[in-house]
Amino acid sequence: MLPVSFVDAVTIKPTLGKDSVVINVDTDQDTRVNIRYNKRSSQDFIDETDNELKKKHSIKLTQSIKPETTYNYVVTILNANIPTSPGSFTTLDNVDPITITGLKSESVTSSSVRLTWDTVTPNPNAFPDLPRDKDFDKYIIYRNGENIGEAANNEYTDMKLAASTTYIYKVQERDKGMILGDFSSDLPVTTLDPDITQPKISDPKMLALTDTSASIQVTADEEFNLTLSYGTAPQNYDKDQIISVFKKEHVVSLTSLIKDQAYFYSVKACDSSGNCFTSEEFNFVAGSDVTPPVINAVIPRYVNDANFQITGTAEAFTAVELYVNEIRTSHRGNNLPGSEFSLLAANLDKSMINKVRLVAEDLAGNKAELEGEVEVDSQFPDVKITTRIAPQVQAGQSSQADNSLNAVIEGLPSKLASNELEIDGFVNEPVTITYSTSNIDEKPAQVKNLNATLESNSVTLTWDKVINVEKYVVYRASSPNIPIAVVSSQTFKDNNVKSGTTYKYQVAALRNDGILGEPSRQILAKTDGKAGEGNDAVNEIKISDFITSQETNALEANGPFNLILQLKEGKNSVAITIVDKANNKVEFKKEIFVDTIAPAILEPTELSFYSPSYLPAIEIKGKVDTPGATVMILVNGKCSGSAVPTSLSGIFYKATTDYRCKVTADGQGNFKMNIELDKTGFSPDTNSKQLELSRQGFGKGDYGGKAEAGSGTKYRDYQFDPKAFTRNEIRIIAIDENGLQSQEVKDFIEYRSCGESGAWDIDIPEAEFTPTVVYSEHLIRGFAQFGFNMYFKYQGSGDPKDARILGEPTITELELSEADQKKFGHSQLLTSPQTTWSDDYKTGHALYTLAKWTKDEKELKKVKKLKFPIMVEFSYTQNIYGEERRATQKTCIDKTTIEVEHRLDAEGKIPEAFLNDAIGAINQTL
Structure with missing residues (x-):
């Protein structure tokens, strides 16, 4: 076995399939090979190894291989322990090759045929509904059943054919897995007869x-x-x-x-x-031309630059020279066959009238001249314009405010509450003023009922009329969908068609200012076999060539001028162009939003949910029909409250001295604002008492006390009176960005420091007091006790089933008023209670151990009854306008009185009957 260092060449080639891939590895020496692979989005690797020493390895990967999925892989030469660079492959899709459609002959000569067909890889953005093969490899072309070639694109030209001969063509797709699709339909094509026609030339x-x-x-x-x-x-x-x-x-x-x-x-x-x-x-x-050339050009009287171009035409092969004050500044030679020229007039003197001259000379030496005087005016017109608009409604201003006097602003406004825009202006020299408007929001309607009528050699389209439009754009689907015509009627005839071909059409309405409506639905039209094999190519037209711009008005002015422009609801584009004699331009362009419809307050339409309120700072929620409108809330005609972002739902904002009147509605028209109710004047009857309570309502001293229940010394009787309240007038107004003001919502919210009742009724039955009497001996010794049951019942707005108490109610013991202290002989005997509540907090029991009697016992013998005023405070939620809202109720109860019994001579123990009564009452409550 050779050393691993001798392995110098490695070739890796994946062979793709749908649910398997073969990795072919070729080396120049015998090797063992490992392949590690994983799905691109996975960290789980799979290993496949070929331990046989050889130069050619074909390793098939099947584990976890799925169609149309990308995998990363690394090939490692094991006896070298050297991995190759990482690679990747994407398995084939699970779709069979597509059957070719649309096979046709684009051009035919006596010796060639050019074929085209529908692509199997259309642009998914332009043609999302057409079938598409992601694994496309090649098109295979057949002539008379014989494979004659392959094509990567959807076209093929067959050359070196015999004249006047018929050939049968068909095409099929092959994907990357070498799978062939079904054949297209046969296409017979006959080449043209031999070309024996001489060219026809015109007279020289x-x-x-x-x-x-x-x-x-x-x-x-x-x-x-x-x-x-x-x-x-x-x-x-x-x-x-x-x-x-x-x-x-x-x-x-x-x-x-x-x-x-x-x-x-x-x-x-x-x-x-x-x-x-x-x-x-x-x-x-030769030399018989004696006619001078003709110069077609205009020398302007005024220009705005010392250098400007003069364009025109002269005869072909004619030299043209341009002179400024007898100095040649540019020229065109006599060797050009075209007639157009564009020459630079340079270095004009701004302090004088300049002489500009054009000289043309043809090849025969014939000359012609064109001369003019030119002045340079490079100063722009001095223009000032002002716009008259109705004044915007200010915060707190009545919607019936006098708007008879228009406000005047410089320039053009960005928003307007009127369909008429009146402009006053002044210009310091003679000018031409052109002005136009167009409604940006108002697009033409969609074309409806597009139909096609097939004739022997054409397709005729018809459709319904669209109002307020002047033209229609006709589209024909090629690759891609292109505009082929602009017509002014509801019909169009397409003569550029061929036999047996399907064409796709759409039509869109076009305004003169270039605003285009939504295209119609696409229709298909297939020609019959009589249309012939002519050229059906169409050219894409420029829609901009058919735009006659906005309807433009013009006037001449020198000094003051006045314009009145008619605008439409929504976005309007306004353009004003002021041009002097030297073509110096001053332009004013603006998008002006016209809104003549005042906003409306959808919620709340009345404020009964918020009244009475036991907190001075409350949150008002609502909705308007105009997103972004300014909502203003006034309390007794003044600012009181702070803006609350609608995104900070559920956060309570403590009122401070930094108040604002306005908040901006969000994108759905929702708004929130905390307001501070006026609590300085309680109204138990028609004679109001002015109280200087602390702003937060928790200050101590002469005018305030514990939980605003009246621990102070002045006007305490009114603070204890559950009927005492401050009536606050609330006004809610919505104002849109043009200053249009809604009908206001006007209602009243009562502020009570402690109410007699509220959304919840609280019942404390005297019959269930435990015990029913208090013994004087127990008071003297300091272990007298007193308990009672409480029952809460919802009686406010909305469905009682949706009302929930959010936690244990708080019971606050209150001091007696000065009058009651004289009557009952004490200021306050209650201490903190022991309370027990049901799961829904709607039923409870409070048990108090009364404070020890500290006064003379003789005074106690005079007391027949004890009075225990309390305040019950709790938070609750209720569903209002489909939204769960939170509120707080404070209820003052001063009817809790109990008789004092002086007959008991106890030795420091609680009567057994009292204990039995108390235990029985608690059990019954729970």
């Missing part, structure tokens, strides 16, 4: 004639080469000019002629088949 045309030269043009109906024989005597030609290139047009130049000498000539034209035609004899006299 004298392009240029001088004393010593002549240029003669010859054209024919087919490509030909040419021999021009000439001499100074009839039928006596001693010189030839030969052009061997085959073209349909030739220009022959004769030189070294003698002035005033007559010349006689004849032309021989031969086509590629050897058919020749010799013309009759023609003659001319």
